[in-house]
Amino acid sequence: MEILRGISVSPGIAIGEAVILEAEDYRIPYRTVAQDEIARELSLLQTAVDDSIAELERQEDWLNDHMGRDAAEVFDWHIGVLRDVRLIGNIKSLIEEKHTAAAYATSTVMRNYQRRFMQMSDPLLVERIRDVQDIERRLLRHILGESREDLAHLTKPAILVAHDLTPTQTARLPETQVLGVALDAGAATSHTAILLRSSGRPGVIGLGDVTTRVSGGDLLIIDGSNQLIIVNPTGPTLEEYKAKEAAYGRLTAELNELISLPSDTRDGEKVQLLSNIEFPHEARVGVEKGGDGVGLYRTEFLFLRQADAPTEEEQYESYVEAIRGADGRPVTIRTFDLGADKHTQQKSYEQERNPMLGLRSIRYSLQNLDMFKIQLRAILRASQHGRVKLMFPLITSLMEFRQAKLTLHDAMEDLEEIGTPFSRDIAVGMMLETPAAVIQVREFCREVDFVSIGTNDLLQYMLAVDRGNERVSQFYNASHPALLRALRDVIRACSQAEVECTLCGETGGQPLYTLFLLGVGLRRFSMAPANIPEIKKLIRLVSVAKAQRVARRALSFETERQVTNYLRDETRKLLPEDPI
Numbered sequence: 001m002e003i004l005r006g007i008s009v010s011p012g013i014a015i016g017e018a019v020i021l022e023a024e025d026y027r028i029p030y031r032t033v034a035q036d037e038i039a040r041e042l043s044l045l046q047t048a049v050d051d052s053i054a055e056l057e058r059q060e061d062w063l064n065d066h067m068g069r070d071a072a073e074v075f076d077w078h079i080g081v082l083r084d085v086r087l088i089g090n091i092k093s094l095i096e097e098k099h100t101a102a103a104y105a106t107s108t109v110m111r112n113y114q115r116r117f118m119q120m121s122d123p124l125l126v127e128r129i130r131d132v133q134d135i136e137r138r139l140l141r142h143i144l145g146e147s148r149e150d151l152a153h154l155t156k157p158a159i160l161v162a163h164d165l166t167p168t169q170t171a172r173l174p175e176t177q178v179l180g181v182a183l184d185a186g187a188a189t190s191h192t193a194i195l196l197r198s199s200g201r202p203g204v205i206g207l208g209d210v211t212t213r214v215s216g217g218d219l220l221i222i223d224g225s226n227q228l229i230i231v232n233p234t235g236p237t238l239e240e241y242k243a244k245e246a247a248y249g250r251l252t253a254e255l256n257e258l259i260s261l262p263s264d265t266r267d268g269e270k271v272q273l274l275s276n277i278e279f280p281h282e283a284r285v286g287v288e289k290g291g292d293g294v295g296l297y298r299t300e301f302l303f304l305r306q307a308d309a310p311t312e313e314e315q316y317e318s319y320v321e322a323i324r325g326a327d328g329r330p331v332t333i334r335t336f337d338l339g340a341d342k343h344t345q346q347k348s349y350e351q352e353r354n355p356m357l358g359l360r361s362i363r364y365s366l367q368n369l370d371m372f373k374i375q376l377r378a379i380l381r382a383s384q385h386g387r388v389k390l391m392f393p394l395i396t397s398l399m400e401f402r403q404a405k406l407t408l409h410d411a412m413e414d415l416e417e418i419g420t421p422f423s424r425d426i427a428v429g430m431m432l433e434t435p436a437a438v439i440q441v442r443e444f445c446r447e448v449d450f451v452s453i454g455t456n457d458l459l460q461y462m463l464a465v466d467r468g469n470e471r472v473s474q475f476y477n478a479s480h481p482a483l484l485r486a487l488r489d490v491i492r493a494c495s496q497a498e499v500e501c502t503l504c505g506e507t508g509g510q511p512l513y514t515l516f517l518l519g520v521g522l523r524r525f526s527m528a529p530a531n532i533p534e535i536k537k538l539i540r541l542v543s544v545a546k547a548q549r550v551a552r553r554a555l556s557f558e559t560e561r562q563v564t565n566y567l568r569d570e571t572r573k574l575l576p577e578d579p580i
């Protein structure tokens with residue numbers, strides 16, 4: 001038995017035989033054709049282009065119906081490329097002038113196109129390399145007349161193991177018998193990861209070399225909740241996971257019954273459970289899961305979905321969609337958190353030696369003021385349609401917050417000048433994600449309307465562990481006593497200053513930390529919508545006094561192992577059935 005740790009894309013457990021997806025790297029040999037065959041090759045190409053577009057449109061319709069417009073839009077760009085007269089014209093010229101076969105001409109031109117993206121300095125465009133590969137494969141599949149869509153032909157449920165998946169392959173998962181996914185590659189915010197999450201399959205990515213450690217037919221367990229996979233489990237482990245899988249199924253059904261109930265503690269203390277969303281349509285999903293609004297809208301996903309920056313109008317429409325989805329509940333819009341882990345880890349991305357410490361987040365926005373102001377105007381305009389709050393990510397110094405607010409005031413003046421309505425009294429908050437901000441929390445409380453604690457980043461900066469690096473993931477542990485003490489101090493400082501405090505990092509959606517957070521005074525938790533029912537169940541089972549006792553004891557330990565063991569024991573007493 002072997003245990004491999006990676007980055008979780010979606011929670012849950014899947015057990016099954018491994019199917020390895022070979023890297024579909026078509027090697028197209030150089031081949032020329034006779035003069036009288038050129039017309040045939042040109043028509044082969046045109047048919048492949050037409051069929052590819054038709055296939056993509058069908059795929060978009062399917063995605064639109066099953067996963068919403070945002071998932072479907074990923075393929076707009078693919079269709080745009082296939083309709084690009086110049087690009088297809090280049091392939092045709094190669095066939096006509098050099099008499100090459102259609103497959104060779106297609107592969108040559110598409111690989112040149114791919115190289116152009118590799119050379120681009122804008123790291124946002126790196127994601128396009130995979131899209132171009134995807135388009136090339138699709139065209140070649142049509143030209144060569146072979147069906148390489150292995151996944152669609154699976155005859156029994158299986159766990160998919162691959163180096164990486166293209167957006168197309170990922171988008172088709174719901175139509176296949178794939179139970180769960182394990183990938184070598186690991187960009188938590190790539191199109192592939194976004195679509196994997198929407199597919200609802202348990203998935204662990206960033207496993208490094210899972211394709212070399214697993215053979216087809218091996219028995220695999222995907223534990224999406226604990227970010228690991230188990231290869232060829234021993235009998236007792238398999239039994240344990242079968243029980244967990246069954247419990248998970250029962251739990252999901254039982255939890256859905258809590259959706260309409262309030263998230264008050266046993267002794268009646270009011271707690272707010274909010275959603276973290278990446279796409280605007282998820283605001284409604286959060287409400288359907290029993291949430292009280294959106295605590296974190298990661299707007300940078302608007303950016304990563306398309307090659308160009310989204311226009312003010314496109315942004316405005318997305319924000320309004322989220323506001324409408326929240327149906328009168330608050331929506332906290334975070335300005336773009338670009339850079340660092342918000343890009344794929346491909347070559348040209350190595351320009352910054354320490355991207356996690358580099359030009360990311362609010363720093364990036366403040367150096368790209370035009371882009372930043374466009375976003376602020378779009379948010380302000382949307383703010384008149386509902387209860388909008390605005391927050392800036394990764395605020396590390398007071399000057400940074402003041403500068404961001406000045407830019408917001410500039411954006412307000414722009415709108416005033418042209419007579420566009422917006423909410424002038426919009427609440428403006430900060431994400432607290434660095435040790436510096438923890439230490440200066442009292443000063444920040446004098447200037448911000450609210451604080452939202454981003455434990456994902458706070459943990460990486462406190463413990464000096466890259467949150468996206470699978471090689472150090474064993475050190476990335478939210479039970480570290482230093483984090484617990486920092487959280488206690490921040491929550492206490494906010495409460496004393498009467499500044500609203502939310503926690504929107506992953507720990508907010510993990511039952512293991514719920515009692516502790518409640519006990520140190522947190523009353524606003526923001527998490528992936530899927531986690532809301534379970535956290536609600538736990539909160540309804542505990543009194544504030546009990547949570548305070550648990551928090552005091554948890555704070556008395558010296559090591560993360562003691563903290564985890566203690567919190568797990570206490571949580572299991574309340575949720576004996578749940579996999580914690």
Ligand code: PEP
Nearest residue numbers: 454455456457504505506
């Ligand atoms: C965080 O850092 O905890 C957070 C919520 O933001 P993100 O995960 O998008 O960096």
Ligand code: MG
Nearest residue numbers: 433454456457
């Ligand atoms: Mg963050």
